[in-house]
Amino acid sequence: MEKYRKKLVSLIKKQIDGDIDLAVPPDSTFGDYALACFPFAKQLKKDPVGIANDLKEKIKAPSFVEKIETKGPYLNFFLDKSVLAKEIIDSVLKEKEKYGQQSLGSEKVMIEFSQANTHKAFHIGHVRGTSLGESLARILSFVGKDVLRVNYQGDTGMHVAKWIWCYQKYHAKEKPKKDEAWIASIYVDAIKRLAENEELQKEVDEINRLLDSGEDKKLLSLWKETRQDSLDAFENIYQELNTSFDKYFFESKVEKRGKEISLELVKKKIAEISEGATIIDMKAHNLGVWVLLRSDGTVLYSAKDVALAEQKFEKYKVDTSIYVVGKEQEHHFSQLFKTLELMKFKQAKKCRYVPVSLVKLPWGKMSSRTGDNILFSTFKEELVDYAAEEIKKRGEIDEKELKRRSDAIAIASLKYSMLRQDPNKVIVFDKTEAMRFEGETGPYLLYSYARARSILRKAGKFSHSISAPSEKEVALIKTLDAFSERVSKAASDLDPSAIANYSFRLAQQFNEFYGACKVIGSEEQDFRLTLVEAFCIVLKNSLHLLGIETIEKM
């Protein structure tokens, strides 16, 4: 459709001496494209309504334009719908799973996301960042980038010391499990006990020191074992979320280099010692002070991130580095990027930070410290049970298939609710709302797809054909066409919500068509089946970019 817009623009430009652009009217009954005539009024010293009427007479409609109308100061163009239908549906059917792909440059992009810390909970807030990162990775490779997905996990530090202290002292009889809920509960217990008795922190500090020095072999092996349990538990979650990583980075692996870099920066006079700590004074850049090393010389998150960035640039040779991280760390990343610039990394300017806003509970922030949170694993089970109930209501089904479908529905539901809105906006998690399967939800999308597949199954063999579309059909066809524009917007904004909203609109348009147009047994059967097939392809592609997999029946 875009090429017709371009043709129209150049045609009109020839008529008018000046630059113009065509808009899409707010209502399709006004036409497919519109030219607002206000801007010419001053120049031509004539009223916009008159200009619109003049232009209507002047412009010779090309073959793909059905008619040109004026409506007040607007000149409206109606495209020939049969031409559109053929053009759009043909290209969907031809390109299939590649429909919507485009080439926005083939640079090497590393996208870091999820960043779950070992020995702690993986709650639904983590699901937001993980879904966002996964979707962005898919979108960027869909537009031609060479994407490397990475996870950066906090497997060391005070939270680990607390966990190990608590386990050794109070839970030693329990055998360590690869169970995320159990792991999270030990951490919560540690925080609780430490809050009750401040003296106990000394024991934790000692454990932290021993872990750091590595002198206690028994402690070290307990750390290694439980670290691995935690990572294995996360891996199960990632599998359920349809996410994978090409590379895992660990904080424990960049500590040493982080410290070295900090000392080098002092030598280069980029950093300095202040109040015993190693800092970079960024007041000149309006970024305050950034602390790299504590006054006792131990390394902080900041220095570790510098070391990690160095590795990304030098070892992995990435052109662009994307960080999908909690919004509360925005300041930290401004400081990091500025530091990389001061260190003269040429990629510094191409680093991009994607903030992920909080998922809050109605009464406040989720916390893995107090356990006041909703674990992914627990909530997913609830969704699966609910989905299974709904499926069983609709007929007999064997256990294996039931599990497959209810899992898919649960994940679609959770992911869609996380991706459907601007990542910059806080989500207040409302459980009743999250358990809803109607309206703008993941299950609605899967349902629309399953419904369409069901028609195609029933119809059996047919040959593709395209005829003059009716109103509902035109709306659906035009929405199919809008897909690639949404993809490029999502890619350049680094925001999958453009695609999430699109998926819903597409499904909605299909359901309206479904309600208005009978497919099987109608005179238009072959054309409508062709359209249904095209719809399935585009919805599937669109959901795939969100990291949501379709199911044939539900």
Place this chain on the structure above:
RNA sequence: GGGCCCGUAGCAUAGUCUGGAUAGUGCGGUUGGCUUCGGACCAAUUGACCGGGGUUCAAAUCCUCGCGGGCUCACCA
């Protein structure tokens, strides 16, 4: 207090970057539709741009001053 972000019906949101016609959608409420392909659906109805200035032929959109909320500002990540 400084910096950044957010504010659209009872609730949740799209549209804001790139100004244009009647501000789109979901939930909830009210009403209707399975002798048509899956009612996790469809149709109808109810109801909104935080406030004041400014720019413009035209402002939810741009500028500005406020108000309300969130995050953040040296040794957590």
